[in-house]
Amino acid sequence: MEYHIGVDIGGTKILIGLVDDNGNVTAAKRFEMNRTSQEAAVKTILESIDDFMSSIDILPNFIGVGIVGHIDYQKGIWISSMNIPIHSLVRLATMLEKKYGVRSRIDNDVHCATIAELFFGAGRRSRNFIYINIGTGISAGVVCDGNLIRGADNYAGEFGHMSVGMTGGACICGRTGCVESLASGKGIVEQASREPSLSGRGPGELTSRDILELARQGDPAATETVGIAVKALGSGIANLVNLLNPEEILLGGSVVKNEPDFVHSIWNYVELNALPISVTSLQYFGLSNLDVNTIGVLGASSLCKL
């Protein structure tokens, strides 16, 4: 049995796991991320990996890293991130290879999660699927004919910045009506904070989960907010279905976790609005079966399989 290390780096935390060839995460440890500067961020990542390596008694033969941001996958370079101040290229794969004497690859977080699906989830059944992460932000990994779509500069997958053009939803990207601005965790909270009856509880006080729960209880403002999120995601996913004719659509991320009603409402919208031929091709629409907590670690460790 071979063992690989998977490192999942977010804006606030680092999760590191030891993963066997069958995709079992046999050990995992969580570290705080320090993103006060590029130097602090890189130092924290390296120290966390050191800490984890010294806690296991197995020699892994690969270290894969998933990071929120723009990654040069071929060269193993961390180019930039929205929420971590990277101002010069970080040759992370080379650093890790030199330090630990094992092969290393890095990629962005949603590509990693999609690679986890490719080897241990949807990819076992299908060669054409889309994994959509709905968390603080929204992004997607597209697999066509068994291959992850990377695009010209490994930046494919910014489904969150698909504008479906509805009123409202001024997005950080400068457009309006982006799926992310209306249906991500952050987007749902921001939309809700504009509703008068919910405005006593602002962005800091309500989570998207609270708003979904309030909608379930019949609160009109929460229902309106969730309806907009369903329509934005439904419309965006119908666009994906029409454009790419996938066989499966997997949803993951904190916003949809344990929210079957929300997922079902999105499916109803997609089924009614996407082209009938493409709807017929869809064999599965629903939550990813992989553990939402470790899908990033599993995917990062699976970069060795590409």
Next chain:
Amino acid sequence: MEYHIGVDIGGTKILIGLVDDNGNVTAAKRFEMNRTSQEAAVKTILESIDDFMSSIDILPNFIGVGIVGHIDYQKGIWISSMNIPIHSLVRLATMLEKKYGVRSRIDNDVHCATIAELFFGAGRRSRNFIYINIGTGISAGVVCDGNLIRGADNYAGEFGHMSVGMTGGACICGRTGCVESLASGKGIVEQASREPSLSGRGPGELTSRDILELARQGDPAATETVGIAVKALGSGIANLVNLLNPEEILLGGSVVKNEPDFVHSIWNYVELNALPISVTSLQYFGLSNLDVNTIGVLGASSLCKL
């Protein structure tokens, strides 16, 4: 030198060409399509190919066919078309192979045009590009890492039915705000026919070319209509750029042919609205360099190269 036959079947005409290995269309002939019934359509196609074959003194070693509709590319079956009444499977590739004793393949029209780009246009420079046809309808062919994206059932590419959700534009697919309903030839004419000052000239009297010309002359209603088309196409293409991170975007079809100002306005919208990293990846945005009249024939004949 090898020669291939390319057959481009639309709702009203059939264009058949003889194409050499270098992509030169050395002979071509146009026939009227008969779409009164499935039987009449198939008979007309076969008779047209017969006619063309007897007019050339070269023995081709492949017949490729491009058809508007849903095609089973693997099995060579014409499944359905929007505007031709196909009610049972047409095993066209097998028919042609038996009749002429040469290899045959069939695919849909936009896939064929994209394959022409792949071998004789953008594909010579880039492994990640999108070809968008803007004619009576709108559709796209997506090439990622050198491969045409077909999807689960060869139905990928329905970019015309990407809703960008602006008001207006009730689409034949049942949604509103589809790119096709606002920016195709048919869509532009329909939008214009709602404008009071242009309403004296209805869908039968004005073409999209007339409306683009009226807008250039400063007609306010035409300017408004063209502005909506630019915004719809610009927003849809920005969505594609964000999702797929292409290196090139090629526009073809009757609506954009000889309309550099229209194309330039769309580019301005895309450049301003797509994510900066993805805009930086775009090395080319503009008209296809391939002959709009024969790109379908060239692509169909190139199906032998896949």
